[in-house]
Amino acid sequence: MTTSNTGTGDVDPAVREELGRLRDSIDNIDAAVVHMLAERFKCTQQVGHLKAEHHLPPADPARESRQIERLRALAESAKLDPAFAEKFLNFIIAEVIRHHESIASGTDDPANGPAPTAH
Numbered sequence: 806m807t808t809s810n811t812g813t814g815d816v817d818p819a820v821r822e823e824l825g826r827l828r829d830s831i832d833n834i835d836a837a838v839v840h841m842l843a844e845r846f847k848c849t850q851q852v853g854h855l856k857a858e859h860h861l862p863p864a865d866p867a868r869e870s871r872q873i874e875r876l877r878a879l880a881e882s883a884k885l886d887p888a889f890a891e892k893f894l895n896f897i898i899a900e901v902i903r904h905h906e907s908i909a910s911g912t913d914d915p916a917n918g919p920a921p922t923a924h
């Protein structure tokens with residue numbers, strides 16, 4: 806019978822140390838991703854308010870196509886799976902469009918980010 810390693814077993818200390826070092830980097834990267842996404846959503850919330858104010862549609866498929874082409878090329882040169890990069894961007898854009906629809910209909914959650922200041 807095989808036993809699964811739950812992470813609490815008798816692991817070589819050198820392996821445990823290497824794992825801990827790698828996980829520290831993963832935690833730093835995850836924090837950076839969260840901060841970058843938060844900044845991106847701050848911008849897209851402002852775009853949403855601008856669009857609602859000027860009666861522009863929430864989604865812009867032509868812009869999205871250009872972004873996807875660009876991101877796929879960037880992913881390829883970074884040795885990241887372009888299909889994954891595309892899926893990831895589409896996932897984010899879908900959420901942004903949902904926010905833009907809520908802003909346009911006046912049902913947006915203020916927790917998603919403030920309206921831009923008056924100009």
Ligand SMILES: C=C(O[C@@H]1C=C(C(=O)O)C=C[C@H]1O)C(=O)O
Pocket residue numbers: 849852863864865866868869872897898901902905
């Ligand atoms: C942010 C915008 O709105 C939508 C969201 C996009 C995004 O998250 O990058 C891109 C295009 C639009 O469908 C925009 O038009 O720039």
